Each structure stands twice: as C-alpha cells, then as structure tokens.
Amino acid sequence: MTRVTTPPAPPLDPELAAALALALPSDPSPITMEDVPVKRAEEAQVALAVLEQIKERDLVVVEGKATSADGTAVPVSVLHRKDRVPSSPLIYYIHGGGMMMGNRWSAADVLFDWIEHYNAVVATVEYRLAPEHPYPAPQEDCFAGLLWLEENAARLGVNVEAGMIAGISAGGGLAASVCLMARDRGGPRMSSQLLLAPMLDDRNDSISAQQYPRGMWNRQENELGWRSLLGDLHGSEEVPYFAAPARCEDLSGLPPAFVDVGSAEVFRDEAVDFASRIWAAGGQAELHVWSGGFHGFQTFEHTALARASSGVVRSWMNRTLSRTSRA
Amino acid sequence: MKELLQRLGALDESAEAALKIITYFDTLLEQGAGIEPFLRGAAVLSGFPAGFAHPVHRIWVRVDGEGRPLPGAEDPQAATSWPHKELGDGSGGVVWLERPGAPGVNDALLLERVASGLHITLERVSPLDLDDAGAIEVLLSTTSTDDARRKAARRLRLREKSLVRVLASPPDAEHLAGARSAVLGTRVGPVMASVVEAAAELPPRAGVGDAGEIRELDRSWAQAQIALRLSSRVVPQVRWEDLGALGALAQAADANPAVDHEDLDAVAQVCAEEWGEDTLDAILVTDSVRAAAQELGLHHSTVQARQTQVERTLGFKVGSGLGRARLAAALVLHRVRTVRFEA
Numbered sequence: 001m002t003r004v005t006t007p008p009a010p011p012l013d014p015e016l017a018a019a020l021a022l023a024l025p026s027d028p029s030p031i032t033m034e035d036v037p038v039k040r041a042e043e044a045q046v047a048l049a050v051l052e053q054i055k056e057r058d059l060v061v062v063e064g065k066a067t068s069a070d071g072t073a074v075p076v077s078v079l080h081r082k083d084r085v086p087s088s089p090l091i092y093y094i095h096g097g098g099m100m101m102g103n104r105w106s107a108a109d110v111l112f113d114w115i116e117h118y119n120a121v122v123a124t125v126e127y128r129l130a131p132e133h134p135y136p137a138p139q140e141d142c143f144a145g146l147l148w149l150e151e152n153a154a155r156l157g158v159n160v161e162a163g164m165i166a167g168i169s170a171g172g173g174l175a176a177s178v179c180l181m182a183r184d185r186g187g188p189r190m191s192s193q194l195l196l197a198p199m200l201d202d203r204n205d206s207i208s209a210q211q212y213p214r215g216m217w218n219r220q221e222n223e224l225g226w227r228s229l230l231g232d233l234h235g236s237e238e239v240p241y242f243a244a245p246a247r248c249e250d251l252s253g254l255p256p257a258f259v260d261v262g263s264a265e266v267f268r269d270e271a272v273d274f275a276s277r278i279w280a281a282g283g284q285a286e287l288h289v290w291s292g293g294f295h296g297f298q299t300f301e302h303t304a305l306a307r308a309s310s311g312v313v314r315s316w317m318n319r320t321l322s323r324t325s326r327a
Numbered sequence: 328m329k330e331l332l333q334r335l336g337a338l339d340e341s342a343e344a345a346l347k348i349i350t351y352f353d354t355l356l357e358q359g360a361g362i363e364p365f366l367r368g369a370a371v372l373s374g375f376p377a378g379f380a381h382p383v384h385r386i387w388v389r390v391d392g393e394g395r396p397l398p399g400a401e402d403p404q405a406a407t408s409w410p411h412k413e414l415g416d417g418s419g420g421v422v423w424l425e426r427p428g429a430p431g432v433n434d435a436l437l438l439e440r441v442a443s444g445l446h447i448t449l450e451r452v453s454p455l456d457l458d459d460a461g462a463i464e465v466l467l468s469t470t471s472t473d474d475a476r477r478k479a480a481r482r483l484r485l486r487e488k489s490l491v492r493v494l495a496s497p498p499d500a501e502h503l504a505g506a507r508s509a510v511l512g513t514r515v516g517p518v519m520a521s522v523v524e525a526a527a528e529l530p531p532r533a534g535v536g537d538a539g540e541i542r543e544l545d546r547s548w549a550q551a552q553i554a555l556r557l558s559s560r561v562v563p564q565v566r567w568e569d570l571g572a573l574g575a576l577a578q579a580a581d582a583n584p585a586v587d588h589e590d591l592d593a594v595a596q597v598c599a600e601e602w603g604e605d606t607l608d609a610i611l612v613t614d615s616v617r618a619a620a621q622e623l624g625l626h627h628s629t630v631q632a633r634q635t636q637v638e639r640t641l642g643f644k645v646g647s648g649l650g651r652a653r654l655a656a657a658l659v660l661h662r663v664r665t666v667r668f669e670a
Contacts, residue, residue, distance in 0.1 A: 012358070014354070014360035014364060015364035015367070015368075017354050018351045018352070018354035018358070018364070018368065019351075021351065022335060022347050022351055023335070299334055300334060300335055302367055302370075302393055302394030303367070
C-alpha cells in the first residue's frame with residue numbers, strides 16, 4: 001500500500017484565511033454523494049429568491065427550450081433590462097456545482113452585475129446533472145443551448161458570434177467544452193470565453209490536486225465530480241476532450257480566453273496549463289493566478305484579493321466587449 | 328464543503344459573535360496579515376466604517392462597512408468622538424468605529440483586538456537596525472541629518488510635533504519609566520541621557536535641558552550636561568532655564584580651558600573638606616547663616632564657624648553683596664573644570 005504524502009502547499013491569503021475560519025468549522029468534511037440531494041434542495045431555495053429579485057429589478061425574461069442531442073428539452077432563460085440596446089452584448093452563462101449540483105440561477109449576482117454594468121443580454125442554461133445524467137448529457141445540453149441562441153438570434157435580438165460564453169468551476173469546464181465542440185462541429189463560434197476557476201481535467205493528478213486533499217473543492221470532491229460525470233469512462237484513457245478539455249492536445253482556433261484560478265486550489269495547474277497551451281497554439285488568452293486564493297474565494301467580497309480579482313475580470317470584460325462599464 | 332460559503336456580514340451582539348471576533352483577528356495575526364485586513368475586518372464585522380490614524384507611521388485610513396476605502400482622517404482627534412482604542416504604546420496611534428449612538432456590546436472587544444493586532448503588525452514591519460541607544464545618539468548628535476533624526480524619532484516612537492527635552496543624570500541612576508534613555512560617553516565620563524516629554528517628572532538628580540522640538544534635542548542635551556555638572560547634593564536638580572547667564576558662563580568656560588583664576592583654586596581647597604561643597608551651596612541658596620543652617624540641618628553656630636573658615640580660604644566675604652556673586656561664579660567654573668562621572 002503506497003503511502004500518499006501531501007506535498008507542501010501554497011498557503012492561503014491571510015485575510016481569506018481569517019474569513020474562512022469564521023465561515024467553516026475547523027476541519028470540514030468533504031461533500032459525499034449523500035450530501036448532493038441536500039445541496040440541490042438548498043440551491044432550489046436560492047433559485048426562488050433569485051426569481052423574486054428578477055421581478056424586483058423589473059428585468060425582461062424570455063424562457064426557451066433547447067433540444068439536446070438525445071432529444072431532451074433543456075430550459076434556457078434569457079434576461080435583460082427593459083432599456084437594453086441593439087448592441088447589448090450576449091453573455092451565455094454556464095453555472096457551476098461540480099457537475100452534480102447547482103442550477104441556472106446559481107451565483108445569479110454575477111448575472112445581475114453584467115446586466116447592470118454592460119446592459120448585457122444574459123442567457124443561462126439548465127443542463128442536466130451527473131450522476132443521473134453522465135457525459136455527454138451536460139455537455140450536449142450546453143451546446144444545444146448555444147444552438148438555440150443562434151437559431152433564435154433574430155427573435156432575441158442578439159449577435160451570438162459577437163457574444164461571450166462564461167462559466168464558473170464546472171461551468172467553466174463546460175464553457176471550454178462548448179467552445180471545443182463548436183470549433184470541431186463548425187457550430188456557432190463566440191467571440192470570447194470567460195473561464196473562472198474552470199474544472200478541466202478528470203485525471204486529477206496534478207501537483208496542485210495533490211496539494212489540496214482538504215479544503216474548498218478538494219481533490220476528493222473533484223474525484224467525486226468527475227466520477228459522477230464519466231461513470232465507467234472514469235480512469236480510462238478514452239475520456240474524450242469534450243468531457244475534459246485539458247485532454248485536448250490541439251487548442252488552436254478557440255475564442256480568446258480569460259482564465260483565473262487561485263494558487264491554493266486543486267484547479268491551479270490545469271488552468272495554467274490550459275492557458276499556456278492556447279498560447280503555444282498561437283491563440284489569445286489571459287491568465288491570472290491569485291496568490292493564496294482557494295476555490296471560491298471571490299465569495300468574500302470585502303477582501304483585497306476578491307476585490308482585485310473582480311476588478312481584473314471587469315478589466316478584461318471591458319476590453320473584450322469594447323465598452324466601458326457604468327461603475 | 329458541506330457548508331455553503333457566504334460573504335461575511337456584520338456580526339450580532341451574541342457571545343458567539345465575540346468568539347468569532349477573536350478567531351478572525353487571531354487568524355489575521357497568526358497568518359501575518361498587513362494593516363488593511365485588520366481595519367477591513369473591523370468594518371465588515373461591525374457593519375460600520377472604521378478608521379485608523381497613526382501619526383508616527385503617518386498612516387491615515389478609513390474603510391466603509393463593506394471594506395471599501397474612504398477618505399482618511401488626518402486628525403487623530405476625529406477618533407475620540409467615536410468608540411475608539413489607542414494603540415497603548417504612547418505613539419498616538421488610534422483605531423475607531425464610526426457607530427452612531429451607543430457602542431455595541433462587542434465593540435470594546437473588537438477595538439481591543441484590532442488595536443493590538445495593528446500594534447504588533449507595525450512593530451513587526453518597523454526597522455530594527457537602530458537600537459534605542461543608537462536612536463538616542465542620533466537625536467542628540469549635532470551632526471545627524473534630518474532624515475536620520477526622523478528615522479530615530481520613529482524608532483523611539485516620538486511624535487513628530489511633540490515637545491521634548493533631555494535630562495542628564497549620573498550613569499548609575501535608575502531609568503525613568505516612559506523615558507528613552509541611554510548612557511552616553513561625554514568629555515566628563517559616562518552620563519545617562521533621557522529624552523522625555525517637556526512636562527515629564529524629574530528624577531532625583533538631573534540636569535534639565537530646555538524643551539523644544541525633536542530637532543532641537545542636541546542643544547537640549549548640551550544644556551542638560553552642563554546643568555548636571557552644576558548640580559550637587561544640596562541642589563540636585565538644575566534647570567538650564569534657571570541658570571541664565573551662569574549657564575552661558577559655564578558653556579564658555581567649558582569651551583575654553585584657559586579660563587582660570589585663583590578663586591577656583593580657593594574653591595577647590597574648600598571643596599576638599601568633606602563639608603565644604605554642601606556649605607558653599609547652602610550659603611548660596613539662602614540669605615542668612617540661620618537659613619543656611621536650616622538647609623543643612625545643623626546648628627547655626629556650626630555653620631557660622633564654617634562660613635568664617637570659607638571666607639579665610641577664599642579671601643573675601645560671602646555673606647552678602649558682590650562676594651556672593653563672586654562665589655557663585657567661582658563655584659560654577661570650579662565644577663565645569665572638575666566634575667567627572669564614573670561608570
């Protein structure tokens with residue numbers, strides 16, 4: 001039996017460490033499959049609150065149904081301000097949750113922010129979740145959402161090719177997958193991809209993965225997420241890169257990417273590698289690795305690191321969407 | 328994680344909240360956080376703007392209840408109208424919480440933790456290349472540059488605009504509480520130099536230089552040394568400001584060893600007696616033999632006899648008139664010439 005030693009790991013940012021000490025007990029246990037239904041129920045409650053907020057903000061919502069590769073109807077919601085303009089940019093959002101959790105209203109604050117600052121038209125897709133719906137369902141559902149946006153572009157008043165696809169964590173992985181699928185299938189190509197702490201690599205054996213056996217979205221939980229998504233494929237060499245974008249050897253011909261990640265999380269190395277290989281292929285990417293950031297550190301908005309991170313995302317989005325934010 | 332991570336918000340007034348306050352700031356300290364996280368923590372955990380002013384380190388920062396920067400307050404007095412806490416190192420550094428109305432139940436704890444954390448953090452990042460004796464030397468030297476003086480003053484945690492003076496004491500004197508003291512070598516042997524606030528209490532035996540700004544400390548030191556050399560058992564505390572022209576006389580003689588007169592030899596002869604110096608002092612600080620005797624705690628006739636002997640040795644009368652002034656001058660010059668300190 002080989003003894004697994006954890007290599008020394010980059011420490012947390014002091015301010016984040018203090019916030020985390022308040023938010024979590026001293027040795028929180030990892031999410032297991034038993035916890036997933038509970039989390040989903042919590043998130044469903046949060047979704048109700050978001051729907052209330054949409055009403056309060058007096059936004060316009062268009063509900064649609066995309067058709068996935070296996071014929072399943074996939075809900076897509078499109079929202080924007082009443083005073084949107086013709087050039088309001090399309091941002092196609094893929095929520096996170098480790099492939100197993102979350103819904104299209106997860107982390108809706110970021111959607112409201114984009115609508116406020118860019119007068120954006122935001123689309124968010126309710127892809128099916130693992131383990132009940134393993135690969136390729138979540139990926140095909142997200143791709144179907146893109147196709148639906150393209151088919152309905154005139155009616156929705158959006159320019160898909162000029163738009164941005166964005167995702168957080170598992171959503172970041174899915175966004176990268178959709179870009180690869182669009183490239184390979186000659187499907188709609190968007191102008192940019194915003195990948196926030198993306199989940200890209202099922203192999204889960206990088207140094208950063210080894211460094212974080214515990215903590216926020218640790219190696220064990222990552223293992224659970226990938227196993228749920230890949231089922232029997234998990235652990236084999238046959239995992240397609242549409243499922244795990246890090247496995248794609250040719251990262252040419254992709255939309256310009258923004259990749260951010262913390263130095264103190266499992267995803268650090270695969271994010272850095274992904275951006276590096278985009279550059280190696282002659283593509284455009286922007287990479288930020290936040291010193292002492294754990295997965296999800298942006299939640300603690302008052303901290304210097306979270307402020308810096310959101311400022312940098314804003315900067316890239318400003319440059320990419322070629323418009324200045326209102327604030 | 329099982330728990331849903333949520334942004335930090337203001338704590339309530341519970342005992343649990345008190346524990347969270349302790350945990351938060353202990354973690355910041357343990358992790359070596361900088362100044363601003365402490366202040367942001369105070370603001371976010373209380374829900375109110377928080378400020379920190381430190382005149383010596385020239386830090387003036389304020390943040391709102393979400394931890395965003397606000398314009399700083401350059402006047403530390405602004406703090407005192409709010410719940411506040413000084414840093415406890417005499418520096419004038421102060422942290423405060425802009426909570427209107429009555430202070431919250433946990434405000435005192437929060438302010439104490441923040442003040443303590445800020446103090447320790449500043450100490451940790453402040454230069455250690457000048458020990459206190461070195462810093463004192465820089466301040467008392469006539470040749471230090473302005474920059475060196477500023478750095479030394481910060482090291483000693485002296486406020487830039489404070490009124491300070493130097494006290495000179497014998498080298499074996501007890502260190503004054505709250506004084507920045509060092510034993511320095513002088514032409515007359517080791518002397519303890521203490522930099523104190525202008526209104527500070529005096530030790531039992533001291534020469535007291537004039538009060539002034541930090542950049543005038545070298546002058547105050549020169550004055551204090553002279554004043555100490557002119558002190559005695561009967562007049563143990565001598566203020567430069569009280570010496571007047573006698574101080575000028577002493578400084579001139581100090582600079583010019585050629586100043587000499589047979590009066591000085593006569594005074595030296597009197598002082599060779601074990602009762603001599605005390606008697607001369609007593610005569611000079613009182614205006615009658617009876618008063619001098621009281622000063623010395625002796626019988627009037629004893630002192631009369633001594634005075635007669637003194638006058639024989641000196642060759643002039645010391646009871647009144649010009650003789651007293653002449654004796655005073657001679658005693659000053661004698662002490663400038665002969666007083667030495669030993670470690």
